[in-house]
Amino acid sequence: MSQPPSTDQAGAVRSGEELDVAAVDAWLKRQEPTLHGTPTVTQYSGGASNWTYRLEYPARDLILRRPPAGTKAKSAHDMAREFSVQKALKPVYPAVPTMVGLCQDASVIGADFYVMERIPGLIPRKHLPRGLTLDRAQTRELCLHVIDKLIELHQVDPRAAGLESLGKGPGYPRRQIEGWSERYEKARTWNVPRFGYVRDWLKAHTPQDIATRVIHNDWRFDNVVLSPERPTEVIGVLDWEMATVGDPLMDLGSMLAYWVHADDDVFLRTTRRQPTHLPGMLRRDEVVAYYLERTGLKPEHWTFYEVYGLFRLAVIAQQIYYRYHHKQTRNPAFKNFWVLINYLHWRCRKLIRSGGR
Numbered sequence: 001m002s003q004p005p006s007t008d009q010a011g012a013v014r015s016g017e018e019l020d021v022a023a024v025d026a027w028l029k030r031q032e033p034t035l036h037g038t039p040t041v042t043q044y045s046g047g048a049s050n051w052t053y054r055l056e057y058p059a060r061d062l063i064l065r066r067p068p069a070g071t072k073a074k075s076a077h078d079m080a081r082e083f084s085v086q087k088a089l090k091p092v093y094p095a096v097p098t099m100v101g102l103c104q105d106a107s108v109i110g111a112d113f114y115v116m117e118r119i120p121g122l123i124p125r126k127h128l129p130r131g132l133t134l135d136r137a138q139t140r141e142l143c144l145h146v147i148d149k150l151i152e153l154h155q156v157d158p159r160a161a162g163l164e165s166l167g168k169g170p171g172y173p174r175r176q177i178e179g180w181s182e183r184y185e186k187a188r189t190w191n192v193p194r195f196g197y198v199r200d201w202l203k204a205h206t207p208q209d210i211a212t213r214v215i216h217n218d219w220r221f222d223n224v225v226l227s228p229e230r231p232t233e234v235i236g237v238l239d240w241e242m243a244t245v246g247d248p249l250m251d252l253g254s255m256l257a258y259w260v261h262a263d264d265d266v267f268l269r270t271t272r273r274q275p276t277h278l279p280g281m282l283r284r285d286e287v288v289a290y291y292l293e294r295t296g297l298k299p300e301h302w303t304f305y306e307v308y309g310l311f312r313l314a315v316i317a318q319q320i321y322y323r324y325h326h327k328q329t330r331n332p333a334f335k336n337f338w339v340l341i342n343y344l345h346w347r348c349r350k351l352i353r354s355g356g357r
Contacts, residue, residue: 007120007121007122007228008044008120008121008122008123008129008225009042010042010043010044010045010052010053010054011042011043011044011045012042012043013041013042013043013053014043014045016069017043017051017069019041019053019064019109020108020109021038021039021041023108023109024055024064024108024109024113025038025039027101027103027105027108028055028062028100028101028115031100031101031115032060032100032101035057035060036057036058036059037057037058037059038057039055039056039057039062040054040055040056041053041054041055041056042054042056050065050066050067050068050079050241051065051066051067051068052064052065053065053066054118055115060117061117061118061120062100062115062116062117062118063097063115063116063117063118064113064114064115065079065082065113065114065115065116066079066109066111066112066113067079067111067112069111078241079102079104079111079112079113079114080102080104080112080114082114082240082241082243083099083102083114084102085163085166085240085243086099086116086240087099088161088162088163089156089161089163089214089240089243091161092156092160092161093152093153093156093161093214093237095149095152095234095235095236095237096236096237096240097116097117097118097119097236097238098116098117099114099115099116100114100115100116100117101114101115102114103115119225119235119236119238120228121225121226121227121228121235121236122225122226122227122228122231123222123224123225123226124142124221124222124224124226124274124275125221125222125273125274125275126272126273126274126275127275128275128278129226129231132231134231134232134278134280135280136279136280137280138231138232138280139275139278139279139280139281140280140281140282141232142226142231142232142280143276143280143281143282144282144290145232145233145234146221146224146234147282147287147290147291147294148234148294149224149234149237150216150219150251150252150255150291151291151294151295153213153214153215153216153237154211154213154214154215154248154251154295155213156213156214157213158212158213158214158245161214163214163245164245166214166243166244166245167212167244167245167246170208170209170212171209172209172212172246172247172250173206173207173208173209173247173250173304173308174206176246176250176308176312177199177202177203177206177308180311180312180315181195181199181203183315183319184199184311184314184315184318187315187318187319187321187322188318188322189318189321189322189325189338191338192318192321192338192341192342192345193341193342193345195311195314195345195348197349197352198307198311198345198348198349198352199311201307201352202304202307202308202311205301205303205304206304207299207300207301207304209246209247210247210248210249210297210298210299211247211248211249211297212245212246212247213245213246213247213248214243214244214245215243215244215245215246215247215248215250215251216237216240216242216243216251217242217243217244217251217254218239218241218242218254219251219254219255220255220258220273220274221274221275221276222273222274223237223238223239224236224237224238225237225238248295248297249297249299249302249305250305250308252287252288252291252305253304253305253306253307253308253309253312254308254309254312254313255309256284256287256288256306256309257306257309257310257312257313258273258274258276258313259274259276259284259287260272260274260276260277261276261277261283261284262277262278262279267343268343268347271340284306288302288306303351303352303355306351307348307351307352310344310347310348310351311344311348313344314340314341314344314345314348317337317340317341317344318337318341320334320337321334321337321338321341324337325338
């Protein structure tokens, strides 16, 4: 292993996304009277949803999260919910960042926002952080620790954490299939498939809840923070925007939709956004076997959860592409998302026909 690389850093604030630093500073100092000095403000480039800033004070390192400008649907970027979930989880799941304060006064910056303590560490994205080299054994150790941290979350009793109100009771898998199907219909464009066969299959094979636990709903390597001194150890988990109470196997299925092997087909390899291709990483079927062995859960039909994860990813990508297609965004990165939707449709059908990986 090389010398510990530098921790994840923010960059310059993007044009049009400037923060009213004076207003935020004044509000923060009312919440934290011991805070002193003026913060250096930078912005993280990762993520396509909420805007994330670093506020570096002389003796305090903080993170501010706010929704994008012009957000209409408050439920899509609910800062109060994201703040409350993490604050409730922290005592029973220490990997959650420490919350500092929530602001719902629009006069401060014109939008809700919350502030939390920064967890200094390494964040693996498409590749390992610059300067970090792991051998096969260390890569496997990292992989297992990331899965273990998900398993640890899935052991949290929602009632014990005071989060049972996040859930809607039994029927989580059914509600997910219905909800994502409706979202796909609303976002569908002429150049993508109907997903009729896949949706009908998912509906026909929807199981009962195998358990009810706190789930993250966006579990990826780029949402974990690694220790700079022990880079295979997970010390933080970020981005709790979609966390809820539901079936943990649905969370695992969603996670696997992003899991790309080094020997996967060419198109799938082009979609990779985390280092699951490295020698030592578990393969998808090994991830499932390891998770089920450690949790003792026994699904009747695992393929359902994996197809669900791919369909869910297709809907998310289609919702983004819909905005590009209708000229609501000009980001060229979204131009060919329709090809990805067609590919994910093919993968879903292939999994259904083969009965698994």
